[in-house]
Amino acid sequence: MVQKNSGPCSIQNCNSQGSRFCQFIPLAHKKTQKNGNYKYYIYLKIGQQLCHTHYMRIVEADSNEKLKSQEPKNYSFVEQVTMLTKVLY
Numbered sequence: 001m002v003q004k005n006s007g008p009c010s011i012q013n014c015n016s017q018g019s020r021f022c023q024f025i026p027l028a029h030k031k032t033q034k035n036g037n038y039k040y041y042i043y044l045k046i047g048q049q050l051c052h053t054h055y056m057r058i059v060e061a062d063s064n065e066k067l068k069s070q071e072p073k074n075y076s077f078v079e080q081v082t083m084l085t086k087v088l089y
């Protein structure tokens with residue numbers, strides 16, 4: 001069985017038009033509990049889909065980091081690419 005991350009986003013009231021979705025995997029579940037967001041999204045179940053925006057906001061959120069609602073780009077991904085690029089060169 002092929003798992004396709006094609007949405008829709010499982011977050012209530014999400015109307016994301018984005019084309020990127022991430023699966024709520026066990027690791028994501030753990031991270032969400034750790035960063036304290038799970039209490040707000042207790043209805044999320046492993047295997048559900050999240051839009052990329054929500055995934056980053058909920059799963060990858062750092063509790064010390066302020067949430068940027070107007071920044072559509074995942075800058076931590078950019079940072080990762082930058083780090084990888086540095087390693088590669």
Ligand SMILES: [Zn+2]
Nearest residue numbers: 009014051054
């Ligand atoms: Zn969403």
